[in-house]
Amino acid sequence: MKHWLMKSEPDAFSITDLQRTTTEPWSGVRNYQARNFMRDDMRVDDKILLYHSNANPSGVAGLATVASAAYPDATQFDVGSDYFDPKATLQSPRWFLVDVRFSKIFPRTIPLAELRLIPDLVDMLLFQRSRLSVQPVEPRHYRLIAALGS
């Protein structure tokens, strides 16, 4: 099983929103590397750290799981959507997503600034690739952060 970190801006879609909808198509990812992780490497039941960016504070807000295999992101075909992509076609979709299932809200968000101070997390990809919104997480990093949020 793989472990992931996925970001959302809580003003747009927070972990509380995910709790309410239970399962959500993770639409709007428009970065090729992030797409490739979802399309090629994610499996149902993989574990996810849900990260809030542009938040107060930014940090890991809770846990989720992968709830589907990858499939085309419908918003790429929707002219009215912010995520519309004129170069995408039904025959050859450019953007893919997975469904994400709520599992837990942390009692408090673990702030990025606090994660940076934890010696066992120094090699987390999050710190070097701060703009990658879907990224793999080492199992030991996942376990440590999940424990912090319990």
Added chain:
DNA sequence: GCCAACGTTGGC
């Protein structure tokens, strides 16, 4: 709101 980091686009 500022700005650094960095991913993408497009001319050549």
Added chain:
DNA sequence: GCCAACGTTGGC
């Protein structure tokens, strides 16, 4: 294929 210009992300 290189790289400058540009746009976006995201912390603060």
